[in-house]
Structures are given as C-alpha cells and as structure tokens.
Amino acid sequence: MIYRQLGKTGRQVSVIGLGCEHLDGEPFARVKETVDAALEHKVNIFDVFMPGKRIREDIAAALGARRDKVMIQGHICSTDVNQQYDISRDMPTVRRYFDDMLRIFGGYIDFGMLFFIDSEEDFKNVFETDIADYADKLRHRGYIKHIGFSSHNPQTAIKAINTGLPEMMMFSVNPAFDMLPAGEYTLKHFDEGIDPKMLRGLDPKRAELYRLCAAKQIGVTVMKPLCAGKLLSKEHTPFSQPLTAPQCISYALSRPAVSCVLPGCKTPAEISDVMRYFELDDKEPDYAEILGAVKNDFRGSCVYCSHCLPCPAGIDIAAVNRHLDTARLDKSDIPSGVRLSYSELPRRGGDCTGCKNCEKRCPFGVSVSANMSEAESLFGA
Ligand code: SF4
Ligand code: SF4
Secondary structure (H helix, E strand, O other): OOEEEOHHHOOEEEOEOEEOHHHOOOOHHHHHHHHHHHHHOOOOEEEEOOOOHHHHHHHHHHHHHHHHHOEEEEEEOEEOOOOOOEEOOOHHHHHHHHHHHHHHOOOOEEEEEEOOOOOHHHHHHHHOOHHHHHHHHHHHOOOEEEEEEEEOOHHHHHHHHHOOOOOEEEEEOOHHHHHOOOOOOHHHHHHHOOOHHHOOOOOHHHHHHHHHHHHHOOEEEEEOOOHHHHHHOOOOOOOOOOOOHHHHHHHHHOOOOEEEEOOEOOOHHHHHHHHHHHHOOOOOOOOHHHHHOOOOOOOOOOOOOOOOOOOOOOOOHHHHHHHHHHHHOOOOOOOHHHHHHHHOOOOOHHHOOOOOHHHHHOOOOOOHHHHHHHHHHHHOO
C-alpha cells in the first residue's frame, strides 16, 4: 500500500480506500470478510455515507478492536427518515443521526463530512445555517477530527472551500465526468448514461477546483472513480474502448490534491481486483491514448497522464505542469507549500533542454517546453 497526506489534515491515508455503500444490505458475514480483506491490504480509510443503523453497526462490529486502524468518513445530514437514503437539513434530525454514528464508531469520527453540497440551496442550507456551526463545535470538542464535505458540482465545491471551514473534500472524479461540459450536472449523466458526443476535454471549472484544492491544501478523496463500472463496460463507456480499473484509479490519483480513491467493493475478490493497481507495469495504467482520442476543446491543457515520458533530462513533466497550473491561479501569490513541493522535485523546469521529444508523445497538444520555461521563471526566482 502507498499512503499520501490528506492535505492540511496531515493524516496519511491509503491511496486506495473502501467505499462501503455496496455492503449495505449484505449479510454480516459478507461485511466482515470484506472489511477483513481491506485491512489485510492495509487500507486505512473507509467511507460510510449510508444512514442505515444496521450497516453502520455491522461495519463497526466487523472492525471490532481494530476501529483505530481505520479513519472513517462519516456524513452529517445523511439520513433515512423514510427508510431510504435521504438528505436532511433539519438540525434535530441531523444531530440524531450523527450522534448515533458517533456512538457506533467509538465516540469519534475522523472526517465529519457535510453531506451532498451540490446546489446553491445545499450550500445555503448547510454553510449559512446552524449545521456548519454544529460541525465546527463537533471538531472543537474532538468528536470529529476534521471537517470535510462531499460534492459532485465544481462550482458549489469551490464556494464551500472558500468559506475556509472544510479541510478536505470528497468529490466524484473520473475521466468521463471531468470531460463533460461545464454546467452539466454529472449525477444526471451518471443515471442516464454519458453520450460520447458531449465530451469536450477536461472541463476548466473542474480543473480550477483541483488546482484550488492544491493551492489551499484541501485534501481530496474520490468517489465514483470507475463511474459505477460504466467506464469499464464495452456497452456503457463513452470512450472508444473501455478503460480498466487501474487506468481509472491512476487517472483519479493523478489529479492535483487527490490523496485517495474510494472504490465501492462488496467482496474480498473485488478488493483484490482493485489492488491489482499495485502490481501492474508502468504502461498498463496509462489512459492517455484513450482520452486523447476524444474531441478536445481545451487542447493544450495538461491532464497529468505522464504519457510524454521518458524525458532525457529526467523531469517529471506531469508534476511540473501540476505545480505550474496551481501557480497560474494567482501568480502574484503562489502558496508557499506549492513553492516548496516544486523545489523538492529532483529535476525542475530549468533542467529542460528544449528537445521537445515529449511534445511528440503528448496526445493533448501541451507546449511542454514552454511550460518548463514558465515554471522555472515563476518558481525559480
Ligand atoms: S523538451 Fe524538456 S521536458 Fe520535454 S523531453 Fe525535452 S528536456 Fe524533457
Ligand atoms: S504533457 Fe501531455 S502527455 Fe505529458 S503529462 Fe501533460 S497531458 Fe500527459
């Protein structure tokens, strides 16, 4: 297992975690063997958004004395008042469900997630009401260690981050969602299927969100990295061919600020399957050619795929481009953390010889050598 720091929370999370939603409704024995398999693979972060008492108690029972080996993302406002998944913004109801979650998981939750901040209404009903204060108080009293939120909408997510309250975010990240035009609500396409004709290249609003997260050290955990399996299916993929699970994981983990993906698994075999990501050779997780074949209105934007390597000067081109893109958000105020990360790269923009071998291999038309010069002049001073 590989671990990454989850932004400013400082917590080290496994790059592959467990999304527990598909365990809902399964018998306890299945829950237990899946939780055991995750722990055997050294997974240390679980997402538990489900409001149901039984599934929460089954996961806690499966963990048993190993509760402290795992960080739990628990969701504030996730309820099942009418026996179905629901969202409540009613404070007594919200408190009742989250109090129960605290009781079930040993009196604390690692990441208290403000649930489903997708619309302007969601934002107002959470960030401009007692619910945000409630989360803040939970943090001050140690019942939650960090405040996070979940969203599928880049515009609203940016607004939530700019309140300064959250330290981390769970966001839906996969190549199909990232390539839908700005303003398209991804969950609608999740349900209805994604029309290949709609894909237009990496949506600048989503790219802006990832860069903002990097600049503000908002750690990102990823839901729907496989688009519920649609990207793996010949029938449903919007690309010229299906992607593999490792390609989807690799894509999500190469977005700026992303620390961990949370694929939903409901058996030990499914856990073993996603863990194949660690056994592949360098070429197998490469998604660039499949994505590069899509009509792209934003050619020239780096998608951090590393398809342009090897660089004779030994530069990690995707890493330099990632730092450069973050710095471009506000060139007059580059975050010190971004400067530090750039300075720690073993080879930097200034090492570029301008050979342009990389540009011949880049499917996205990125002017790499010009980017290297710009990075050096921005960071090198
Ligand atoms: S142009 Fe620069 S970054 Fe690209 S391969 Fe040559 S040395 Fe490496
Ligand atoms: S420059 Fe092109 S090939 Fe290299 S990481 Fe960026 S998008 Fe991928």
